[in-house]
Amino acid sequence: MRFFVSGMPGVGKTTLAKRIADEVRREGFKVGGIITEEIREGGKRTGFRVIALDTGEIGRLAYVGYGYPRLGKYVIDVEGFERVAIPALSRALRGADLIVIDEIGPMEFKSNEFLKALGLVLKSEKHLLATVHRRLVDRYRPLGEYYWLTPENRNAVFSEILGRIKGLLKEK
Known part of the structure; x- marks a missing residue:
């Protein structure tokens, strides 16, 4: 089963994905994939990092600066992203009960290797929880x-998705 979550920036998509991953892991299931987090300096967002859920390895996805490829004010660090994300998704396909991808979005789409890995995940029978950029819904x-996540429904959405995933995994 695949679960896709979208919403406006800052609504809690990444937090929801992390909370569900943590809860599923606590139940004894293997969780793999990636989480993307903001990098903040002095209260300002200066970029994004990618974190492998199984190893905790961190890579840079984007930063404010000069270079290419770009998306708005951010330079996409395709190599830094792929160094962490592609092996994490490959490991998840081989051994995870639940694959988490946070986020499927325009920055990640700058990586052809990510698009290939995403295609493999979508073709697999693995359960998937993915956050999706609002323009790609x-x-x-x-x-x-x-x-569609909002401040008003995020606790209910968390409970519903978590309950569904736990039920699916316990059926195995």
Whole structure:
């Protein structure tokens, strides 16, 4: 089963993905994939990092600066992203009960290797929880269950998705 979560920036998509990953792991299941977090300096967002859920390895996804490829004010560090994300997704495909991808978005799409890995994940029978950039919702909505996260519904969405995933994993 695939679960896709979208919403406005700052609504809690990454937090939801991390909380579900932690809870599923506490139940004794293997969780793999990636989480993307903001890098902040002096209260300002200066970039993004990617973290492998199984190893904790960290790579840089984007930073404010000069260079290419770009997305808005950010330079995408394709090599830094791929160094962590691609092996993490490969390991998740081989051994995880749940794959988490945070986020499927325009920055990540600058990596052809990520697009290939995402394709393999989507073709697999693995359970998937993915956060999706709001502009890409229509592309992923037909591929699984879709949730639009808001401050008002985020606790209910967390409980619903977690309950569904735990139920699916216990059926195995």
